[in-house]
Amino acid sequence: MSDAASGSALDDLPGELLMWVLIVSELLVFGAGLVAFMAVRLTDPAGFAAAQDHLFRAGAALNTMVLVSSGFLAAQALRWREAGARGAARWALVAAAALGVVFLIIKGAEYAAKSADGIGWDTHAFFTFYYLLTGFHAAHVVAGVVLLMLVAWRDAVANIQAVAMFWHMVDLVWVLLYPVIYLLA
Amino acid sequence: MKYETQKIALAYFAVAMALFAIQVSAGLLAGWVYVSPNTLSELLPFNIIRMLHSNSLVVWLITGFMGAAYFLIPEESEREIHSPTLAYLQLLILVVGTLGAVVTYVFDLFHGHWLLGMEGREFIEQPVWVKVGIVVAALIFLYNVTMTVLAGKKTAITNILLLGLWGLALLFLFSFYNPGNLSLDKQFWWYIVHLWVEGVWELIMASILAYLMLKLTGVDREVVEKWLYVIVALALFSGILGTGHHYYWIGTPGYWQWIGSIFSSLEVVPFFAMMAFAFVMVWKGRRDHPNKAALLWSLGCATLAFFGAGVWGFLHTLHGVNYYTHGTQITAAHGHLAFYGAYVSLNLAIFTYAMPILLNRDPYNQVLNMGSFWLMSGGVVFMTFALTFAGTVQTHLQRVLGENFMDVQDQLAIFYWMRFGAGIAVVLGALLFIYAVAVPRKEIIEPGAAETPAE
Amino acid sequence: MPALSNRLIAAWAWLAGLGGLAALIAAGVGQGVPRRAAGAAILVLAVLKARVILARYLDLDRARAWLSGFGWAVTLWAALVLGLYLV
Numbered sequence: 001m002s003d004a005a006s007g008s009a010l011d012d013l014p015g016e017l018l019m020w021v022l023i024v025s026e027l028l029v030f031g032a033g034l035v036a037f038m039a040v041r042l043t044d045p046a047g048f049a050a051a052q053d054h055l056f057r058a059g060a061a062l063n064t065m066v067l068v069s070s071g072f073l074a075a076q077a078l079r080w081r082e083a084g085a086r087g088a089a090r091w092a093l094v095a096a097a098a099l100g101v102v103f104l105i106i107k108g109a110e111y112a113a114k115s116a117d118g119i120g121w122d123t124h125a126f127f128t129f130y131y132l133l134t135g136f137h138a139a140h141v142v143a144g145v146v147l148l149m150l151v152a153w154r155d156a157v158a159n160i161q162a163v164a165m166f167w168h169m170v171d172l173v174w175v176l177l178y179p180v181i182y183l184l185a
Numbered sequence: 186m187k188y189e190t191q192k193i194a195l196a197y198f199a200v201a202m203a204l205f206a207i208q209v210s211a212g213l214l215a216g217w218v219y220v221s222p223n224t225l226s227e228l229l230p231f232n233i234i235r236m237l238h239s240n241s242l243v244v245w246l247i248t249g250f251m252g253a254a255y256f257l258i259p260e261e262s263e264r265e266i267h268s269p270t271l272a273y274l275q276l277l278i279l280v281v282g283t284l285g286a287v288v289t290y291v292f293d294l295f296h297g298h299w300l301l302g303m304e305g306r307e308f309i310e311q312p313v314w315v316k317v318g319i320v321v322a323a324l325i326f327l328y329n330v331t332m333t334v335l336a337g338k339k340t341a342i343t344n345i346l347l348l349g350l351w352g353l354a355l356l357f358l359f360s361f362y363n364p365g366n367l368s369l370d371k372q373f374w375w376y377i378v379h380l381w382v383e384g385v386w387e388l389i390m391a392s393i394l395a396y397l398m399l400k401l402t403g404v405d406r407e408v409v410e411k412w413l414y415v416i417v418a419l420a421l422f423s424g425i426l427g428t429g430h431h432y433y434w435i436g437t438p439g440y441w442q443w444i445g446s447i448f449s450s451l452e453v454v455p456f457f458a459m460m461a462f463a464f465v466m467v468w469k470g471r472r473d474h475p476n477k478a479a480l481l482w483s484l485g486c487a488t489l490a491f492f493g494a495g496v497w498g499f500l501h502t503l504h505g506v507n508y509y510t511h512g513t514q515i516t517a518a519h520g521h522l523a524f525y526g527a528y529v530s531l532n533l534a535i536f537t538y539a540m541p542i543l544l545n546r547d548p549y550n551q552v553l554n555m556g557s558f559w560l561m562s563g564g565v566v567f568m569t570f571a572l573t574f575a576g577t578v579q580t581h582l583q584r585v586l587g588e589n590f591m592d593v594q595d596q597l598a599i600f601y602w603m604r605f606g607a608g609i610a611v612v613l614g615a616l617l618f619i620y621a622v623a624v625p626r627k628e629i630i631e632p633g634a635a636e637t638p639a640e
Numbered sequence: 641m642p643a644l645s646n647r648l649i650a651a652w653a654w655l656a657g658l659g660g661l662a663a664l665i666a667a668g669v670g671q672g673v674p675r676r677a678a679g680a681a682i683l684v685l686a687v688l689k690a691r692v693i694l695a696r697y698l699d700l701d702r703a704r705a706w707l708s709g710f711g712w713a714v715t716l717w718a719a720l721v722l723g724l725y726l727v
Contacts, residue, residue: 009705012703012705012706013706014698014699014700014702014703015698015699017411017415018414018415018418021418021419022418025419025422025423025451027713028451029447029448029451031717032447032450033443035720035721036446036447038721038724038725039724041724042727057663057666057667058663061659061660061663064655064659064663065659065660068652068655068689068693069652069656071655071697072648072651072652075645075648076644076645076648079645079648080642085642088641088642121438121440122438128439128440128443129443131440132440132443132444165698168693168697168698169698171693171697172690172693172694175655175659175686175689175693176686176714179662179682179686180683182666183662183663183665183666183682184666184679184721184725185666185669185678185679
């Protein structure tokens with residue numbers, strides 16, 4: 001019965017259905033948050049532009065590289081595991097997690113610099129969104145690092161696939177979030 | 186009835202339905218006070234009537250959930266309930282606690298006493314001793330059903346049901362924490378009130394609905410389980426941080442306005458998924474189950490929950506809107522349709538399904554039962570519209586034009602009369618329902634011969 | 641080390657290249673690059689990056705209908721953001 005109508009389209013999706021439900025949900029949340037950010041920006045474009053100048057754009061650009069490279073390693077790890085190269089897959093997962101930590105260090109430095117300048121979440125509406133959206137994203141990076149290490153240990157194909165999907169979702173959110181918050185002047 | 190201990194559910198359902206009758210009667214009385222404000226103002230003040238209305242609602246819904254668990258867990262895990270004695274003892278504790286709470290409220294006994302007096306926090310006004318009793322009963326219940334499930338077969342339905350019931354009990358523990366700071370008080374208070382109805386209760390709802398769909402439509406368990414997992418994931422994803430929509434104006438930091446608005450907007454999604462689930466299952470199902478009334482209640486539950494909890498919730502969940510509508514009759518409109526659709530209808534669906542089996546009868550009085558569905562649902566839907574219009578007018582006059590609260594209330598009288606009329610229909614519907622499931626008649630709908638349930 | 645997947649290397653190179661290009665365009669806004677055109681370009685690049693992740697990292701190459709569905713959703717979202725940016 002599942003094959004006929006509602007089953008077939010969903011069965012085309014690679015990987016676990018629940019991970020896709022999560023990916024769509026996260027995209028909706030971040031998408032709505034970024035749209036709200038742009039809408040609130042209309043009320044004070046000059047203030048938003050001035051606030052954005054406090055951001056460390058080069059660090060964010062570097063973090064994009066870090067994250068897409070980490071995503072590459074996670075995707076490659078799954079391919080290797082499927083091909084039976086368990087050792088290589090494990091190392092790739094550990095390396096992906098390590099890059100996740102690098103991302104967090106750069107992000108942490110960014111937050112520390114803001115804090116040193118006396119900038120908090122309530123300094124300006126821009127920073128409320130900045131902290132909410134990047135902070136929520138960074139929390140997912142933390143979770144991703146833990147999960148990557150976990151599947152480097154418990155390395156069933158299905159486990160690696162589910163975590164890699166989570167990690168790619170974190171990547172995907174970043175490539176949409178980074179341009180809107182850091183680059184749109 | 187395959188298992189002897191499923192019979193426990195009968196006692197739970199009976200208590201639940203008795204409290205249901207009390208709940209709607211108190212509601213009708215409260216509705217009358219709205220049109221004639223001095224009624225009983227000395228003997229039984231409005232706030233007490235409202236407490237009886239909301240407390241008995243919650244208690245009977247939970248009693249119904251527990252009965253449902255005792256009914257469906259033996260069948261799902263293919264085991265008798267671990268200890269029927271404990272199950273009846275648990276019900277006794279709940280009944281004593283409920284009566285104790287009612288007596289304490291009505292006569293305001295032991296005013297201000299830390300253990301025996303009413304606590305005065307909306308919905309968790311119960312005296313501390315009653316709260317302790319609730320926790321003891323919940324522990325007995327969880328021990329009993331968990332032991333049964335652990336000893337038997339584990340299905341997605343029982344797993345999700347247990348997750349929901351454990352969550353329900355654990356979250357209630359926050360009712361013992363009563364900080365002096367009013368903002369903190371409210372912040373933790375919502376861990377119970379919100380995380381129940383927009384969190385763990387949704388898990389209970391989804392699993393009971395899944396069980397009903399499995400039985401009524403005959404769709405493969407595999408398909409039902411896939412839907413169930415997706416619905417549960419969506420409910421938890423949106424519901425947990427959706428708590429933020431209660432943190433807009435209670436003194437919590439401003440970022441909650443965005444967290445609450447965004448996550449709670451997504452709370453409509455699991456309710457939509459439940460509605461889609463119910464209709465897709467019926468559409469795909471091959472079984473022509475004789476209990477048409479149970480199917481009607483199930484579909485009605487999923488549909489009215491989507492509108493009441495989903496659509497009416499979304500209406501005022503964005504903080505820009507809620508800034509104006511907060512605490513108006515819009516909230517009352519949402520509260521009524523959401524509770525009725527999601528949790529009242531769900532309980533009545535499982536009662537309708539289970540009662541003929543428990544009483545070892547054919548599904549009698551289908552027509553009366555279905556009539557009670559339309560009468561009650563029509564009443565609640567009409568009430569919802571009346572209160573929505575009242576709330577809209579109230580928002581405009583009071584929040585936009587800045588008129589005085591009581592002056593505005595006078596102008597809403599027509600809507601309160603309409604709500605009272607709708608309340609009469611609901612009470613009659615509730616009594617009709619109880620009669621239809623409890624009192625047998627010689628009227629049987631033949632499988633396949635009957636009309637299809639209205640959709 | 642076992643062989644690397646060429647498709648994944650290509651995806652990584654695209655992501656790095658598109659990301660770098662977006663950063664360069666944004667850096668050029670103060671130095672003569674028109675602000676509005678830069679905004680549009682940055683968002684187009686974001687959509688392209690999202691598509692690469694969806695297609696290659698998340699394997700939607702194997703489910704073209706879903707890839708185009710997600711692609712459309714991201715494009716519409718970017719159009720909305722651009723609209724809010726340009727008004």
